Amino acid sequence: MTQNPDPNPDPAPTSFETRVEQAWAHWKKLGRPKYIVAPMVDNSELPFRLLCQKYGAQAAYTPMLHSRIFTETEKYRNQEFTTCEEDRPLFVQFCANDPDTLLEAAKRVEPYCDYVDINLGCPQRIAKRGNYGAFLMDNLPLVKSLVEKLVQNLTVPVSCKIRIFPNLQDTLNYAKMLEEAGCSLLAVHGRTRDEKDGKKFRADWGAIKEVKNALRIPVLANGNVRCIEDVDECIKETGVEGVLSAETLLENPAAFAGFRTAEWAKEEGYVDGGLDQGDLVVEYLKLCEKHPVPWRMIRSHVHKMLGDWFRVHPQVREEFNAQNVLTFEFLYGLVDQLKELGGRVPLYKKRKIDTPQESSP
Template sequence: MVDNSELPFRMLCRRYGATAAYTPMLHSRIFSENEKHRSMEFTTCKEDRPLFVQFCANDPDILLQAAKIVEPYCDYVDINFGCPQRIARRGNYGAFLMDNLPLVKSLVQNLSANLYVPVSCKIRIFPRLEDTLAYAKMLEEAGASLVAVHGRTRDEKDGKKFRADWDAIKAVKDALRIPVLANGNIRHLDDVKDCLEHTGADGVLSAETLLENPALFAGFRTKEWKEDGDEDEVSGLDQADLVIEYLKLCEQYPVPWRMVRSHVHKMLGDWFKVHPEVREELNKQSKLTFEWLHDMVKRLKDLGGGIPLYRNKDALQTTSNGLAASNA
């Protein structure tokens, strides 16, 4: 989810029930060396809390240097040990550090010993449960104060093809004394309730689903996940409304246009299926402006065919049972 959890999007998710949020994954070496990169990739505000600042790293000293910069502005410094992408393989970070557990341990120990904010870790599971449990216990012993478990292995990249293993997450929760967050299979708020009940986790994370529906934690769901009983619970809210809110937040908290473009594509995905010609206009627009984007959304709404979000009243109490986090 690199580039997809910048400040305006975090603030939008918080408006709709996310009780904590992660920054995008920041490259510790580039972040510590390049001031211009820092100013573009990491922004926050006093309302942006609780906040996890997420780094990828493979050098304990460089990671500490980067973490010291953000320490005054966050509630956790998070080490991403879960990224399974090819860029992580090439850079030797993320889930590919599962092949070098002594290095993983040293990264956590160095931060834990030298920061005054707690250290958290996001991991994926091993194919064998005993390896996953040993891994999680090692992180706790090294000084991690919280572990977020993505219930898929490093090779299970496609969330629609591979279901997350909630049993493995439950086993980790049962084995540790520190808080454990569950990640995987969160498509709407009923999944939040089911995951908390199944795993006993202290909270849940959602990433990909939030890109299409940042209002997930407020009980809204897209047509893809609408249930028969939701027919009379049309919310009066749709993705186009969320885009308008997001654009206003971007005007308040400026971020690179590539991030804005990415979110607009995701949140308007259902609308673009009905009006692909408008999507093509967006793709051809080399230089975006807020005026152009607001006009595009207005034209979409005038054309009609938008898909409403639905709200299930029975699901609206589940976020009080745990931490609902925007993990993008």
């Protein structure tokens, strides 16, 4: 007896070759962004993303969102994930250890982003307690199931952000497994999960290069970026499509536009760029008034961006730290106070070298 065909058959699985083609087509559609704001808990929120975008960033990640809390708590969703029309291209990043919960969270943001990203790189103690981030490197079958669950059920591509293993071959096997599971883009932080201190441990660009050479999907690099020249050097050395920056942008959201902080003040060829971190704080605060975010995020950004100024005027830093309840009026006044005290700390740019013009005959 002939059986009737299933009226709602599962779609045929997409071939690996087709997935690779689709991954590149999507990346090209987004304009092949090279300068990318990395995911930062409490720090890569909408106003900061928009500020970085004004100064050269071509794409950005949201802060890491906890998939279970995101699905269960409306207040968490409303506070931790905000976006707007100009906030693209956008990666929305989740941490997770349950495929169904991750999918439920991802479905809520699917219409508002260009990638749903899985955090596989957080090395902090809270990630170990919660069994997510870089600690899923101990359970690769679970990692594979997270990726496959999203790939099979979302209309937007799935990306992943990882750290490297101490052993290169383990890293390559890991990256290939993610690619085969359907990951469309891989961001590689070139440090192990035990190398938490970015100032103490240099990111391994060599390992990132090996991952790039082993995969067929777009690859991004993360680590060792202090200025725009570092981005260009990283791309040249590793062959990646783009570079993520985190700590550098917190101090200087204009880094992707070629501005450098005070540490380059005495370097030959660098001049006052006509912009300072006080100016950037004011721009950031105006964006926060338009796109409200929790005050803890604002406090963190002001502290980071005005760090050089606070070192010159520690009494103003003490006044800021003593302010339990922040207001925009207080923060605008704080910037005015720093400017009135003098000792302005500008951002620096390379001096433009005039090209000699040939004289007319």
